[in-house]
Amino acid sequence: GNSVTQMEGPVTLSEEAFLTINCTYTATGYPSLFWYVQYPGEGLQLLLKATKADDKGSNKGFEATYRKETTSFHLEKGSVQVSDSAVYFCALKGDTGRRALTFGSGTRLQVQP
Amino acid sequence: GAGVSQTPSNKVTEKGKYVELRCDPISGHTALYWYRQSLGQGPEFLIYFQGTGAADDSGLPNDRFFAVRPEGSVSTLKIQRTERGDSAVYLCASSLGSGSDETQYFGPGTRLLVL
Numbered sequence: 429g430n431s432v433t434q435m436e437g438p439v440t441l442s443e444e445a446f447l448t449i450n451c452t453y454t455a456t457g458y459p460s461l462f463w464y465v466q467y468p469g470e471g472l473q474l475l476l477k478a479t480k481a482d483d484k485g486s487n488k489g490f491e492a493t494y495r496k497e498t499t500s501f502h503l504e505k506g507s508v509q510v511s512d513s514a515v516y517f518c519a520l521k522g523d524t525g526r527r528a529l530t531f532g533s534g535t536r537l538q539v540q541p
Numbered sequence: 542g543a544g545v546s547q548t549p550s551n552k553v554t555e556k557g558k559y560v561e562l563r564c565d566p567i568s569g570h571t572a573l574y575w576y577r578q579s580l581g582q583g584p585e586f587l588i589y590f591q592g593t594g595a596a597d598d599s600g601l602p603n604d605r606f607f608a609v610r611p612e613g614s615v616s617t618l619k620i621q622r623t624e625r626g627d628s629a630v631y632l633c634a635s636s637l638g639s640g641s642d643e644t645q646y647f648g649p650g651t652r653l654l655v656l
Binding site for chain 1: 544582644
Protein backbone atom coordinates (compact mmCIF):
# COMPACT_ATOMS: atom_id res chain seq x y z
CA GLY A 429 0.00 0.00 0.00
CA ASN A 430 0.89 3.66 -0.08
CA SER A 431 3.08 5.16 2.62
CA VAL A 432 4.89 8.40 3.43
CA THR A 433 7.99 8.76 5.57
CA GLN A 434 9.08 12.09 7.02
CA MET A 435 12.11 13.08 9.05
CA GLU A 436 11.41 13.11 12.75
CA GLY A 437 11.26 16.38 14.60
CA PRO A 438 11.44 18.65 16.22
CA VAL A 439 13.57 20.68 13.87
CA THR A 440 14.89 23.76 15.64
CA LEU A 441 16.33 26.60 13.58
CA SER A 442 17.29 30.21 14.06
CA GLU A 443 15.45 32.88 12.11
CA GLU A 444 16.72 33.27 8.52
CA ALA A 445 18.22 29.77 8.47
CA PHE A 446 17.71 27.39 5.54
CA LEU A 447 15.07 24.71 6.01
CA THR A 448 14.84 21.22 4.58
CA ILE A 449 12.26 18.67 5.72
CA ASN A 450 12.73 15.32 4.03
CA CYS A 451 9.82 13.32 2.69
CA THR A 452 9.92 10.05 0.78
CA TYR A 453 7.02 7.96 -0.38
CA THR A 454 6.03 4.50 -1.53
CA ALA A 455 3.28 4.21 -4.09
CA THR A 456 2.58 2.59 -7.41
CA GLY A 457 2.20 4.69 -10.50
CA TYR A 458 2.20 8.46 -10.33
CA PRO A 459 0.67 9.82 -7.14
CA SER A 460 -0.01 13.48 -6.43
CA LEU A 461 2.09 14.90 -3.58
CA PHE A 462 1.21 17.52 -0.99
CA TRP A 463 2.60 19.45 1.92
CA TYR A 464 0.11 20.50 4.58
CA VAL A 465 0.89 22.78 7.52
CA GLN A 466 -0.74 22.96 10.93
CA TYR A 467 -0.10 26.17 12.86
CA PRO A 468 -0.62 26.12 16.63
CA GLY A 469 -4.31 26.03 17.44
CA GLU A 470 -5.37 25.87 13.80
CA GLY A 471 -6.51 23.23 11.32
CA LEU A 472 -4.52 21.64 8.51
CA GLN A 473 -3.88 23.95 5.57
CA LEU A 474 -2.59 23.03 2.15
CA LEU A 475 0.85 24.60 1.70
CA LEU A 476 1.76 23.35 -1.77
CA LYS A 477 1.30 20.44 -4.14
CA ALA A 478 2.70 18.77 -7.24
CA THR A 479 0.77 16.41 -9.46
CA LYS A 480 3.41 15.00 -11.80
CA ALA A 481 7.08 14.14 -11.86
CA ASP A 482 9.53 17.08 -11.94
CA ASP A 483 6.77 19.54 -11.00
CA LYS A 484 7.74 22.11 -8.40
CA GLY A 485 5.13 23.30 -5.94
CA SER A 486 5.70 26.63 -4.24
CA ASN A 487 3.92 28.93 -1.81
CA LYS A 488 4.92 31.50 0.84
CA GLY A 489 8.62 30.99 0.05
CA PHE A 490 8.40 27.21 0.48
CA GLU A 491 9.23 24.88 -2.40
CA ALA A 492 9.17 21.15 -3.06
CA THR A 493 10.04 19.23 -6.23
CA TYR A 494 8.42 15.92 -7.16
CA ARG A 495 11.32 13.52 -7.78
CA LYS A 496 10.09 10.26 -9.25
CA GLU A 497 13.56 8.74 -9.45
CA THR A 498 14.17 9.13 -5.72
CA THR A 499 10.47 8.97 -4.69
CA SER A 500 10.95 12.17 -2.74
CA PHE A 501 9.21 15.49 -2.16
CA HIS A 502 11.47 17.41 0.21
CA LEU A 503 10.25 20.74 1.56
CA GLU A 504 12.65 23.69 1.47
CA LYS A 505 12.69 27.34 2.41
CA GLY A 506 15.61 29.68 2.02
CA SER A 507 15.04 31.84 5.09
CA VAL A 508 12.63 30.78 7.82
CA GLN A 509 10.75 33.13 10.11
CA VAL A 510 9.41 32.68 13.62
CA SER A 511 5.92 32.64 12.10
CA ASP A 512 6.83 29.44 10.19
CA SER A 513 6.83 27.49 13.46
CA ALA A 514 4.27 24.74 12.91
CA VAL A 515 3.87 21.04 12.18
CA TYR A 516 4.40 20.09 8.54
CA PHE A 517 2.81 16.99 6.99
CA CYS A 518 3.77 15.37 3.72
CA ALA A 519 0.95 13.49 1.99
CA LEU A 520 0.13 11.65 -1.21
CA LYS A 521 -2.94 10.74 -3.20
CA GLY A 522 -2.60 7.65 -5.35
CA ASP A 523 -3.42 7.58 -9.04
CA THR A 524 -5.80 4.63 -8.81
CA GLY A 525 -8.86 6.84 -8.50
CA ARG A 526 -8.98 6.46 -4.74
CA ARG A 527 -9.40 9.90 -3.16
CA ALA A 528 -7.96 9.24 0.29
CA LEU A 529 -4.81 11.07 1.33
CA THR A 530 -1.99 9.14 2.99
CA PHE A 531 -0.06 11.30 5.45
CA GLY A 532 3.35 11.11 7.04
CA SER A 533 3.63 11.46 10.80
CA GLY A 534 4.48 15.16 10.68
CA THR A 535 7.58 17.21 11.46
CA ARG A 536 7.48 19.96 14.06
CA LEU A 537 9.47 23.07 13.15
CA GLN A 538 10.50 25.53 15.83
CA VAL A 539 12.08 28.79 14.68
CA GLN A 540 13.83 30.84 17.31
CA PRO A 541 14.36 34.61 17.02
CA GLY B 542 -16.18 32.33 2.40
CA ALA B 543 -16.83 29.97 5.26
CA GLY B 544 -14.53 27.01 5.63
CA VAL B 545 -15.24 23.52 6.90
CA SER B 546 -16.75 23.60 10.37
CA GLN B 547 -16.95 20.81 12.92
CA THR B 548 -18.91 20.47 16.13
CA PRO B 549 -18.31 20.01 18.93
CA SER B 550 -14.74 21.19 19.14
CA ASN B 551 -14.19 18.97 22.17
CA LYS B 552 -16.09 15.92 23.41
CA VAL B 553 -15.47 13.99 26.60
CA THR B 554 -17.35 10.74 27.07
CA GLU B 555 -17.18 7.57 29.06
CA LYS B 556 -16.17 4.18 27.78
CA GLY B 557 -19.13 2.38 26.27
CA LYS B 558 -21.11 5.51 25.39
CA TYR B 559 -22.30 6.58 21.94
CA VAL B 560 -21.06 9.79 20.30
CA GLU B 561 -21.88 11.79 17.20
CA LEU B 562 -19.51 14.22 15.54
CA ARG B 563 -20.76 16.70 12.97
CA CYS B 564 -19.14 18.21 9.89
CA ASP B 565 -20.37 21.10 7.73
CA PRO B 566 -18.41 21.17 4.47
CA ILE B 567 -17.67 24.17 2.31
CA SER B 568 -20.79 25.15 0.38
CA GLY B 569 -20.86 23.51 -3.04
CA HIS B 570 -18.32 20.81 -2.21
CA THR B 571 -19.72 17.42 -3.14
CA ALA B 572 -16.87 15.34 -1.71
CA LEU B 573 -16.46 14.92 2.04
CA TYR B 574 -13.81 13.01 3.98
CA TRP B 575 -13.31 11.89 7.55
CA TYR B 576 -9.85 11.30 9.03
CA ARG B 577 -8.62 10.44 12.49
CA GLN B 578 -5.43 11.89 13.98
CA SER B 579 -3.85 10.32 17.04
CA LEU B 580 -1.37 12.25 19.12
CA GLY B 581 1.94 12.69 17.34
CA GLN B 582 0.71 11.06 14.14
CA GLY B 583 -0.55 12.18 10.78
CA PRO B 584 -4.23 11.93 9.88
CA GLU B 585 -5.51 8.50 8.88
CA PHE B 586 -8.33 8.13 6.38
CA LEU B 587 -11.66 6.78 7.57
CA ILE B 588 -14.34 7.33 4.92
CA TYR B 589 -15.11 9.37 1.82
CA PHE B 590 -18.50 10.52 0.53
CA GLN B 591 -19.34 11.64 -2.97
CA GLY B 592 -22.74 13.25 -2.63
CA THR B 593 -24.90 11.20 -0.31
CA GLY B 594 -23.17 7.89 -0.77
CA ALA B 595 -20.09 6.47 0.90
CA ALA B 596 -17.75 5.91 -2.03
CA ASP B 597 -14.90 4.50 0.08
CA ASP B 598 -15.28 3.32 3.68
CA SER B 599 -12.17 1.17 3.70
CA GLY B 600 -10.57 3.16 6.53
CA LEU B 601 -13.28 2.57 9.14
CA PRO B 602 -11.56 0.49 11.82
CA ASN B 603 -14.54 -1.69 12.77
CA ASP B 604 -18.33 -1.80 12.77
CA ARG B 605 -18.59 0.51 15.77
CA PHE B 606 -17.87 3.38 13.39
CA PHE B 607 -20.48 4.62 10.97
CA ALA B 608 -21.00 7.83 9.02
CA VAL B 609 -23.90 9.34 7.11
CA ARG B 610 -24.49 12.25 4.77
CA PRO B 611 -28.22 12.04 4.04
CA GLU B 612 -28.64 15.25 2.02
CA GLY B 613 -25.20 15.46 0.46
CA SER B 614 -24.03 18.29 2.68
CA VAL B 615 -23.66 17.88 6.45
CA SER B 616 -22.14 14.62 7.62
CA THR B 617 -22.24 12.86 10.98
CA LEU B 618 -19.65 10.38 12.20
CA LYS B 619 -21.13 8.00 14.75
CA ILE B 620 -19.17 5.87 17.17
CA GLN B 621 -20.91 3.21 19.21
CA ARG B 622 -19.62 1.62 22.43
CA THR B 623 -16.66 3.97 22.58
CA GLU B 624 -13.31 2.65 23.76
CA ARG B 625 -10.34 4.50 25.24
CA GLY B 626 -8.43 3.79 22.04
CA ASP B 627 -10.93 5.89 20.10
CA SER B 628 -9.52 9.02 21.74
CA ALA B 629 -8.13 11.19 18.95
CA VAL B 630 -8.83 14.29 16.89
CA TYR B 631 -11.42 13.57 14.21
CA LEU B 632 -10.91 15.71 11.12
CA CYS B 633 -13.33 16.43 8.34
CA ALA B 634 -12.34 17.71 4.91
CA SER B 635 -14.22 18.62 1.77
CA SER B 636 -13.35 19.13 -1.87
CA LEU B 637 -15.15 20.18 -5.03
CA GLY B 638 -15.56 16.56 -6.05
CA SER B 639 -15.07 17.02 -9.75
CA GLY B 640 -12.60 18.43 -12.18
CA SER B 641 -8.86 18.62 -11.78
CA ASP B 642 -8.63 20.46 -8.44
CA GLU B 643 -9.26 17.92 -5.74
CA THR B 644 -7.60 19.90 -2.99
CA GLN B 645 -9.01 18.81 0.35
CA TYR B 646 -9.83 21.62 2.78
CA PHE B 647 -9.77 20.60 6.42
CA GLY B 648 -11.85 21.67 9.37
CA PRO B 649 -10.43 22.39 12.82
CA GLY B 650 -11.33 18.93 14.11
CA THR B 651 -13.21 17.47 17.05
CA ARG B 652 -11.02 16.34 19.92
CA LEU B 653 -12.59 13.20 21.41
CA LEU B 654 -11.52 11.92 24.82
CA VAL B 655 -12.90 8.61 26.05
CA LEU B 656 -12.45 8.11 29.77
